[in-house]
Amino acid sequence: MDADFQLNTYSILYKQGSVEVSFEPLLPTLVPFGSPGTANFSSFVDANVSPWLAFPPFSLFHRTQCASNIYNFTEAYIRPVNMTLQINGGILQSIPNGNYTNAGNQPLGAWQIDVHTRITSTYNCP
Amino acid sequence: MSIKVFLLFCLISTSNSDINCRTTAWWVLQPFLKSDLQPFISQSGEDLTFNSSNPLANYMNSDEYPVYFEFNQQNRCEESSLPPFVANLTQQTFAEFKLEIPYLIRKNKTFMLKPLVYQNSSLNVEATRLVYGLPTYLVS
Numbered sequence: 001m002d003a004d005f006q007l008n009t010y011s012i013l014y015k016q017g018s019v020e021v022s023f024e025p026l027l028p029t030l031v032p033f034g035s036p037g038t039a040n041f042s043s044f045v046d047a048n049v050s051p052w053l054a055f056p057p058f059s060l061f062h063r064t065q066c067a068s069n070i071y072n073f074t075e076a077y078i079r080p081v082n083m084t085l086q087i088n089g090g091i092l093q094s095i096p097n098g099n100y101t102n103a104g105n106q107p108l109g110a111w112q113i114d115v116h117t118r119i120t121s122t123y124n125c126p
Numbered sequence: 127m128s129i130k131v132f133l134l135f136c137l138i139s140t141s142n143s144d145i146n147c148r149t150t151a152w153w154v155l156q157p158f159l160k161s162d163l164q165p166f167i168s169q170s171g172e173d174l175t176f177n178s179s180n181p182l183a184n185y186m187n188s189d190e191y192p193v194y195f196e197f198n199q200q201n202r203c204e205e206s207s208l209p210p211f212v213a214n215l216t217q218q219t220f221a222e223f224k225l226e227i228p229y230l231i232r233k234n235k236t237f238m239l240k241p242l243v244y245q246n247s248s249l250n251v252e253a254t255r256l257v258y259g260l261p262t263y264l265v266s
Contacts, residue, residue, distance in 0.1 A: 001246040010197040047228040052238040055259030094165040
């Protein structure tokens with residue numbers, strides 16, 4: 001598993017499968033979220049509003065709990081990227097093998113980000 | 127090995143506290159067929175349904191649904207409840223991939239499902255499984 005922020009590549013090798021991703025930056029540098037041209041990133045902010053489901057094995061009362069990733073998006077640095085993704089060997093389970101592309105700066109897009117993250121402990125779901 | 131056990135103990139014993147990280151990453155929202163995603167939902171054992179009026183529905187076909195890929199490098203992750211010296215000692219930096227399905231409906235509320243996680247730290251794989259119960263696998 002390797003994240004190379006100089007070459008803009010990311011790879012995963014697991015058993016017989018692999019993921020190979022390359023990203024083409026659409027801006028020369030990361031810019032603050034809210035800068036001109038970053039409005040489409042708001043779809044990622046929206047997606048992170050809701051909590052995620054956790055299944056702590058030693059929970060005494062409720063098997064299913066929740067947790068949240070709380071990002072400091074107001075101080076995040078981002079830039080849109082074009083993505084080329086290759087999935088081999090069933091490594092992403094029911095996600096089909098194949099080549100996928102994503103033209104970065106759109107609501108269904110691809111972005112590079114640098115942000116502070118707080119991951120909460122588990123709590124009872126709302 | 128004893129250090130690893132100590133670190134794991136620290137992480138699990140402080141599972142009621144938050145974790146602070148600096149995330150450098152690429153994030154992607156990509157549409158996939160709902161039929162490809164249904165196995166993840168079924169495996170969760172939860173009564174989850176696709177939200178057909180999710181905010182991204184207008185950007186894809188009706189038989190598709192957004193998947194959120196996180197290609198992360200988590201830097202200097204620390205438990206917030208530990209004394210600074212111990213937090214610094216147990217600090218973790220690692221790569222992780224997360225496959226997520228957002229905007230799912232459960233009991234009329236919206237949730238995200240994380241059905242697949244890869245990490246390159248055995249310590250964090252164990253902690254993620256024990257603290258959050260996520261299906262997490264170690265890759266070198």
